[in-house]
Amino acid sequence: MARWPKPAEGSWTEHYPEIGTGLISFEDSVSPEFYELEREAIFRRAWLNVGRVEQLPRKGSYFTKEVRVARTSVVVVRDGGGGVRAFFNVCRHRGNKLVWDEFPGEETSGFCRQFTCKYHGWRYGLDGALNFVQQEGEFFDLDKEDFGLVPVHCEVWAGFIFVNLAREPEQSLHDFLGPMVTALDGYPFDKMTEWYVFRADNRSNWKIFADAFQEYYHVPALHPQQVPIEVRTPGSGFECAHFQLDGPHRVVSTGGARRWTLPPEYMYPIERATRSGLVGPWESPEIGEPPPGLNPGRIDPWGIDNFQIFPNLEILIYRGWYLLYRYWPTSHNTHHFEAMLCFQPATTVQERVEHEVAAVVFKEFALQDAGMLTGTQTALESGVLDRFPLNDQEVLVRHFHKVVADWVADYQKNHAEV
The missing domain is CATH 2.102.10.10 (Rieske [2Fe-2S] iron-sulphur domain)
Structure with a gap:
């Protein structure tokens, strides 16, 4: 299923015909019965990241x-x-x-x-x-x-x-991760050992929060401070630079200039004062030759890669540091969220301040995302609507829910045969 930058014609979604373009259901995020199936079909069969060496x-x-x-x-x-x-x-x-x-x-x-x-x-x-x-x-x-x-x-x-x-296990870890993820081999994760960890219990299905980071269509409306005024203008358009699927896993890449090129009104004063913020320190340390899996769409200028490893792990790679998310289900409409910002250890007070400011600003924007989730969960559980349209930028949302459904269907089929 791995494919490289989309051709000049057509949409991202249309180049993955197996996931379709029709309306989709979020019943998998509100059904207690489906959650019970996920326990066995996904979380007792998939490889789960539990920590770092x-x-x-x-x-x-x-x-x-x-x-x-x-x-x-x-x-x-x-x-x-x-x-x-x-x-x-x-x-x-x-x-x-x-x-x-x-x-x-x-x-x-x-x-x-x-x-x-x-x-x-x-x-x-x-x-x-x-x-x-x-x-x-x-x-x-x-x-x-x-x-x-x-x-x-x-x-x-x-x-x-x-x-x-x-x-x-049905596959070794290496085979399960597949070529898109393992192409990151050689990235210096081991050098980024200064960690800022956040944990929270959230009143939403685990997939609802994961959906929030699979598209940036929501950014102009929910995070207007992140984007220039021309992007916030109705009809101006806003799209990520690259989407890619590989088996059950996904990646979305953003393009964009360095943060400090934006006018002051598009960031908090503390970001400009400390030269750090949402995308990390403005002057990131060098990491050497990047592995071939980084920036798979060869975007220039490149911003962020968000690698989403099925079922519940995300690794967001920035310039010189990375961010990790994990979503641990606790019921059909609750989950435990973990986030960890990982930097190369600070060698000066200035660098330490840059890291701490990045962690605080990240938390602010994460809370903006999390603030939507209970509203989404509550509305979905009302049952007023059962089919929803997704646009081309929501291709990863469509793929994610299809993979979840496929894993559950495969488990049900094999369980019935047994």
């Missing part, structure tokens, strides 16, 4: 991830050989959650030489092996080799840690 700086480092949509918890650890492993966060004795601090529903991280269950003291090595059983002689024919932690399939791409909750 920088969260595991040495042997024995670990963190937990609550994957509530799959009703499970995972512990990810750097083992004794330096590899990255993942296990279901469950003790083999009586099913107690193994790794947690004061509140079992909250995520945690740290360092240990082994994992010890709080309930009865069973101990497990960093490789998941059961090493110690309290009063082992009291058990009947207990073989500790049979009671190690249950492993979770875990693979790493470009420093991003992915897990797959299926008994046997």
Whole structure:
């Protein structure tokens, strides 16, 4: 499905005939029954990004991830050989959650030489092996080799840690990501270790928020400060520079001049004062030769690439830094949102201020997007309308909902056969 810049004639959508151009339904975002299908059809079958290797700086480092949509918890650890492993966060004795601090529903991280269950003291090595059983002689024919932690399939791409909750993944991580995403190999994600993290619980379906970042058709209306007055003029037109699909994944690229070329009225005063803001520091550090997957449409001048990795990960690559989004469903009309701005570590006070200003301004615009979501969810749940038109700039929205529907249909078909 991967295709390069659209030809001179025709629309983006028409060059992907398999997704159609008709009205679409958002029933997949309001139906409790469909959400239950998504749990199994998508989140127990797809590769899910749960973190970065920088969260595991040495042997024995670990963190937990609550994957509530799959009703499970995972512990990810750097083992004794330096590899990255993942296990279901469950003790083999009586099913107690193994790794947690004061509140079992909250995520945690740290360092240990082994994992010890709080309930009865069973101990497990960093490789998941059961090493110690309290009063082992009291058990009947207990073989500790049979009671190690249950492993979770875990693979790493470009420093991003992915897990797959299926008994046997249908594809390797590399094959699942496909050529459009893996063409980013070599991008220096590992150098961007100064992180600003935001988390929020939102009253909308996870796909509704993801839709907000798949098109920039909304920008002139919702974020008028971002664009010059001529773009805000009715009928003037506003379009991103490049859209591309590859399997279940998508990318949208923006073009545009550097931020400081805009007149002062198109940014906050703090942005001009600190020379930083929504698109990051004005003078971004060099990253060397970019990988071939960056700016796939060869846009000049290039602005941002937003790589949307199915099902719930987005990596937005700016000049010299990147932004990460994850959408974790918690019910058919709620989700947990995570955002992380990642910069190369500041070496001066000025650089640190630039990063902090970018994080604050980002939060402001993210709140503008998030502010729409409950209204969208509420209106969709009213059931007044069940079919909606999408324009050519919403090609990724159309594709995303089709992929979700296809994964659910495939699961239903295979489940019925079983």
